[in-house]
Amino acid sequence: MTRRLGIDVGGTKCLGVVLDADGRVTRRVRVPAPPDVTGLLDAVAEVVEGLGGGDTLGVGLPGLVDAGGVLRAAPNLAGVAEFPARALLEQRLGMTVAVDNDATCATMAEWSLGAGRGVDDLVLVTLGTGIGGGLVAGGRIRRGAHGMAGEIGHMVVEREGRPCRCGHRGCWERYASGSALGDHARSLTGTHVPGEEVIAAARRLDPWALEVVEVFADWLALGLANLANVVDPARFVIGGGLADTGDVVLAGVREAYARTLYSAEHRPLAEILMASLGPEAGAVGAALLGADDA
Amino acid sequence: MTRRLGIDVGGTKCLGVVLDADGRVTRRVRVPAPPDVTGLLDAVAEVVEGLGGGDTLGVGLPGLVDAGGVLRAAPNLAGVAEFPARALLEQRLGMTVAVDNDATCATMAEWSLGAGRGVDDLVLVTLGTGIGGGLVAGGRIRRGAHGMAGEIGHMVVEREGRPCRCGHRGCWERYASGSALGDHARSLTGTHVPGEEVIAAARRLDPWALEVVEVFADWLALGLANLANVVDPARFVIGGGLADTGDVVLAGVREAYARTLYSAEHRPLAEILMASLGPEAGAVGAALLGADDA
Numbered sequence: 001m002t003r004r005l006g007i008d009v010g011g012t013k014c015l016g017v018v019l020d021a022d023g024r025v026t027r028r029v030r031v032p033a034p035p036d037v038t039g040l041l042d043a044v045a046e047v048v049e050g051l052g053g054g055d056t057l058g059v060g061l062p063g064l065v066d067a068g069g070v071l072r073a074a075p076n077l078a079g080v081a082e083f084p085a086r087a088l089l090e091q092r093l094g095m096t097v098a099v100d101n102d103a104t105c106a107t108m109a110e111w112s113l114g115a116g117r118g119v120d121d122l123v124l125v126t127l128g129t130g131i132g133g134g135l136v137a138g139g140r141i142r143r144g145a146h147g148m149a150g151e152i153g154h155m156v157v158e159r160e161g162r163p164c165r166c167g168h169r170g171c172w173e174r175y176a177s178g179s180a181l182g183d184h185a186r187s188l189t190g191t192h193v194p195g196e197e198v199i200a201a202a203r204r205l206d207p208w209a210l211e212v213v214e215v216f217a218d219w220l221a222l223g224l225a226n227l228a229n230v231v232d233p234a235r236f237v238i239g240g241g242l243a244d245t246g247d248v249v250l251a252g253v254r255e256a257y258a259r260t261l262y263s264a265e266h267r268p269l270a271e272i273l274m275a276s277l278g279p280e281a282g283a284v285g286a287a288l289l290g291a292d293d294a
Numbered sequence: 295m296t297r298r299l300g301i302d303v304g305g306t307k308c309l310g311v312v313l314d315a316d317g318r319v320t321r322r323v324r325v326p327a328p329p330d331v332t333g334l335l336d337a338v339a340e341v342v343e344g345l346g347g348g349d350t351l352g353v354g355l356p357g358l359v360d361a362g363g364v365l366r367a368a369p370n371l372a373g374v375a376e377f378p379a380r381a382l383l384e385q386r387l388g389m390t391v392a393v394d395n396d397a398t399c400a401t402m403a404e405w406s407l408g409a410g411r412g413v414d415d416l417v418l419v420t421l422g423t424g425i426g427g428g429l430v431a432g433g434r435i436r437r438g439a440h441g442m443a444g445e446i447g448h449m450v451v452e453r454e455g456r457p458c459r460c461g462h463r464g465c466w467e468r469y470a471s472g473s474a475l476g477d478h479a480r481s482l483t484g485t486h487v488p489g490e491e492v493i494a495a496a497r498r499l500d501p502w503a504l505e506v507v508e509v510f511a512d513w514l515a516l517g518l519a520n521l522a523n524v525v526d527p528a529r530f531v532i533g534g535g536l537a538d539t540g541d542v543v544l545a546g547v548r549e550a551y552a553r554t555l556y557s558a559e560h561r562p563l564a565e566i567l568m569a570s571l572g573p574e575a576g577a578v579g580a581a582l583l584g585a586d587d588a
Contacts, residue, residue, distance in 0.1 A: 144526020154556035232438020262448035
């Protein structure tokens, strides 16, 4: 039996899984996220050992990964600049390693095994501190010419808008990420409220929270409509930390999407679903990528 | 010798071409654009006859065309609603007809024979009254799940921005189309100046016109950066009525693009070129599509 390993290097933790032939996770190992890029190799090696080794390995990294497996930039990993992740990991581990952007890995997982199954044209949207994404078009993951497709959180939707950590203004992720939910709460109520509390209050039908969710849903839908105008997917899958809030936000997002999409009355509307694989999606997808490359 | 016919139904004219095996135009016929959808069939039939008939036929239409060849909506053709263009044209002409969006046809032409040759990941951006577009990814034209990819002019880049004829606000085409050039001139000078005069004045280095072009180039680049963040093409090709203004706008667009793209210092920048096939691109691409389907 082939043991497919997948590791997702995140901002706070590094999660590894073993995947069986049916795509089930049979083992998990979690270690703290590496503080910097030299720690990355150690953390991955530790997880591989903890998983008991494997036949194939894929690693998802939180940043721009080019087609040669070089991590070009990673906002949350100190010291990264043109870091040849694939080459160094292969040298360290003595095996073939596939590396890719973490959101691309999550896309692979949701598309193969989760809420994205059954369609050839898909956009995964992961809502967390920022917004990540991945594209499937014509039945294949699309990474673009340089491996950097899917940086959808940095679409500008308000030219002179909120400053973004990327140095620009008005990026979609300043309005529709998990952390933006808290920002909308502050704008409307004057107090900072964490996103989870906004969701909990909306479930209790507190009017202020329903208003925050409506503003948030409008912004989320605006970006989805932009993406539909560009790539016209059959389905959007919403993942990341807000994936379990479907009951609270989905109806509003769908309604706002149908209102915002260009010429919506003359075209089939994409489905909008929540992701189904939870926080393991990145690691599962990394395992699938590794097996693809082996 | 196969005679490949292509017809581009535009807002003001209907242009047909015959394409030889080398992709050269050997004959042209032009008739006025049909005023409404019933005139469309007559106009296409007239052009086919004027071209002396052919073995294959493709037709580019100015609107949303679905995968079944139904024209779902067309802002500049009166009476269009769910118009089964392919079926009615095939019935009228007694031959197989491929129909597609006009910007998709132009993309096919520039990619096969023009400024887009040689790359597998391309975005064509046509600047006219609005902004149209077409995508090539992984070496194929991508139409999306419902045939409606590439409606890039309706990406919202300024949520409460200028009203668009589509009914929404802040669409990219209100800031970066050919007609938007004249709008920027009015904003800056208080007088309406047609786009061609702005370009002519910028060629004379008139300061006001250089300023208008700079504002325009910034907006054009903002949308290109959004598209690169989503699909990461190797090259952009700028077509439409402004395709012969490369000397005036390209340097500014490239500079603003490099300034606007997310994490631009860590990634290869897409080339930005002007289209090379001129106003016949749509008809040439329609002929190529028709031959593909035959």
